[in-house]
Amino acid sequence: MKDYLVRAIAFDGQVRAFATKTTETVNEAQKRHNTWPIVSAALGRSMTASVMMGAMLKGEEKITVKIEGNGPIGPIIIDADAKGDVRGFVTNPHVHFDLNEQGKLDVRAGVGTEGTLTIVKDLGLRDMFSGQTPIVSGEIGEDFTYYFAKSEQSPSSVGLGVLVNPDNTILAAGGFIIQLMPGCEDETIDEIEKRLSAIEPVSKMIEKGFTPEQILEAVLGKENVRILSSMPVQFQCQCSKERFGAAIIGLGVKEIEEMIVEDGQAEAQCHFCLEKYHFSREELEGLVNEIQS
Known part of the structure; x- marks a missing residue:
């Protein structure tokens, strides 16, 4: 059942x-x-x-x-x-x-x-x-x-x-x-x-x-x-890569650029379902461009 x-x-x-x-x-x-x-x-x-x-x-x-x-x-x-x-x-x-x-x-x-x-x-x-x-x-x-x-x-x-x-x-x-x-x-x-x-x-x-x-x-x-x-x-979890991307954008350009310089990538994990979302250097640079555009 x-x-x-x-x-x-x-x-x-x-x-x-x-x-x-x-x-x-x-x-x-x-x-x-x-x-x-x-x-x-x-x-x-x-x-x-x-x-x-x-x-x-x-x-x-x-x-x-x-x-x-x-x-x-x-x-x-x-x-x-x-x-x-x-x-x-x-x-x-x-x-x-x-x-x-x-x-x-x-x-x-x-x-x-x-x-x-x-x-x-x-x-x-x-x-x-x-x-x-x-x-x-x-x-x-x-x-x-x-x-x-x-x-x-x-x-x-x-x-x-x-x-x-x-x-x-x-x-x-x-x-x-x-x-x-x-x-x-x-x-x-x-x-x-x-x-x-x-x-x-x-x-x-x-x-x-x-x-x-x-x-x-x-x-x-x-x-x-x-x-x-x-x-x-x-x-049912509502998390998605798009949502985490929006959260990273909310950190601002300076912090994202620090991620790029220090790690060259970023990884986020949902507390509720434990799914992990990976952001490459190119994707992080794209988020910076999105903020600046």
Whole structure:
């Protein structure tokens, strides 16, 4: 089953919901960055939450998420858009701890329990929205839940999960976001809370083959959910040689000429996908000419 995401409403419009399978997407990030299991879980959870937040946007709008805790993983950066494209990287991909008291990957120890979750929404036409909340647990899901409540005043439940194989590849990854709409009835809230307390971890559901639709049915009740739309989800980077060329132009003539004299070439690497772009002496001279023309 390819990765995809669904949008839904439930309880006659009292709730909006998102669910996604991201196993292949997170596996692509794991391969590119050679992340160890704890980091894979942290990065995968962050990418899963971010791609669902991207699905809340429209058109060409984009979102950037930065999770900056005091743990050894360091900052986690994620970009996502309204089309199901997501990319991400971590500062230190090689972090390891023993399993926690529950016998699970100790994501909290890797991320840290102090720091900030910052979300910047690029709504186009230079219209930017930025929100920031403190990290409350370092488990990622709880941190996004807190962000929604405090920064967007949207009572939410965020469930995220990543299972890692012994060879470090990704066995299962995905998540859900449940949001209460204004005027949501107490009886509805009580039923959702009861169901949330009884469900399996979302990663276990995906390991068993649950679709995003079935995840929402498990969380909200099949009779209560109405799926509105779905879209594919994938690791997709927007980098290109043209973009890096524009960035080099932004350095100015003097710095480019220094590159030519000292190295005779330049190489740039994308943080998100680790693709490398080489610029020969002739290409750098062409950039100088472009500036001067």
